[in-house]
Amino acid sequence: MIGGAAAQTAVKIGVLGDRSGAYSDISGEGSVVAARLALEDFKPADKGLKVELISADHQNKPDVGAALARQWFDRDGVDMITDVVTSSVALAVNQVAKEKNKVFVDTGAGTADLTGPQCTPNTIHWVYDTVALANGTGGAMVKRGGNTWYFITADYAFGQALQRDTTNVINKSGGKVIGAVKTPFPNSDFSSSLLQAQSSGAKVIGLANAGTDTINAVKQAGEFGITEGGQALAGLLIFVSDVHSLGTKVAQGLVLTEPFYWDLNDATRAFSDRFSKQMNGKKPTANHAGVYSAVLHYLKAVAEKKSATDGAAIVAQMKAMPTDDPLFGKGTVRIDGRKMHDMYLFEVKKPAESTGPWDLYKKLETIPANEVFRALNEGGCPLVKG
Structure with a gap:
């Protein structure tokens, strides 16, 4: 038993959202519940991972969000941050994740600059964009x-x-x-x-x-x-x-x-029923679904690499693997960090x-992914050659 525990890869995920302000229904406790449901379904212990989840409120303030991200990465051992509704906060966290070589998977913010001029090897933009x-x-x-x-x-x-x-x-x-x-x-x-x-x-x-x-x-x-x-x-x-x-x-x-x-299909209804039981009957938003989907794909990449320490390497693995989950179906992550799926x-x-x-x-x-999201060569992302 001791030997098995020692062999486990420790992973810490931070859900950084709006727990008290204008976006708390979109983000808030629902994002934490969605992340927990992803852990439940992934069964990390079976794959050699020991996952811890923490959360905080960025209050829709970029300076608060950046300070929390820095503290999480420097002091608290967080490997990946997700949610981060609010574009100004997301752009600030984006820079901290790059500086610290950690993973940032944004599900809640809209600015397409995250996969444009502000794209980095450490960030993936998951749900939607402007x-x-x-x-x-x-x-x-x-x-x-x-x-x-x-x-x-x-x-x-x-x-x-x-x-x-x-x-x-x-x-x-x-x-x-x-x-x-x-x-x-x-x-x-x-x-x-x-x-x-x-x-x-x-x-x-x-x-x-x-x-x-x-x-x-x-x-x-x-x-x-x-x-x-x-x-x-x-x-x-x-x-x-x-x-x-x-x-x-x-x-x-x-x-x-x-x-x-x-209510899109049987899989979305099944997830939503589980979510509702923990959220006083509320149904999940697209951001909540995104947190679930992003955490699942992130953990698949960590399990593949058997390490969570090198953020850019994990993001590269997430881009190399096709995405597939019950809520968004099959998709891909492009070189610029844009997660591709139909809208x-x-x-x-x-x-x-x-x-x-x-x-x-x-x-x-249904709007196909390649029609609704920006073409790869139009965003100005430095990671895209030519």
Whole structure:
């Protein structure tokens, strides 16, 4: 028994998320539960691994996130960090992971710069990014006739990247952006921004924000009668927890892009049932599913290398192996760190179509990975040659 224990490879995973702020429903305790479920399914001890899980709240502050990452890597023996919802925090943690040669698998932040100019040999971007959201929701809205846009944008790295990448898609598709307003993050009062958007006459009002900001903006848009007046709302980053908070009466008809939905198939339903039992009936978001999927693939790579110490070597192994899990199916990790999988265009059901509080989406189409994510040679990642 002692000999067996000594032969085990020690691995420490840090779930760094928002446990108290605007993104706590997207991240928070659900991310920790998802990581635990991945450990349950992987059975590390059977593969010679001894895995420890810790978590912390970065409070959506880049300096707090970077300091926690540094402490975890330097003092606490953490080998891999995941979750890290909030793009500004993710960009800060990205640099610390590179400096310390550890692994960072981001599941929660949106900025496509993580696989563009800021890409490193130590980071993988797992669930979605601003380019995929722009290609999915932005492209779909223009195809449906929404060719003039006004943006309401959260004034930090994520919102700015989302507006930039969606603007590119709108322009390429023959549409036009006629205005934009930046809002503080987090924000509870969108009334003046919505009135500006309404008076612009744009066919589509693009919400380049997330979490409680999106919830507040959609609710207040309802109070101003914006959709009744003929303008469409495009929630450029919407999670199932947001739609659940809004309810189908308010959110019906919203078009959105996600790579995961709890009710997609038997495997997603089975995972979601296990998750719900530990989360007071809540269903997992795409970020929670991403934490589960990322932890599984990371542990496969560590088991293969029989070591967790060299972060860049582990990430190289993760890129060399195809990805395969019950929630995202089969995929790959590109040289720039972009995890490739299909995305789905969903529409929020009308109240009459919904059979329960979490029966929220109907699938409009499947968007293949190579159509929704940025082409490898377009991101400016230094790891991509030529």
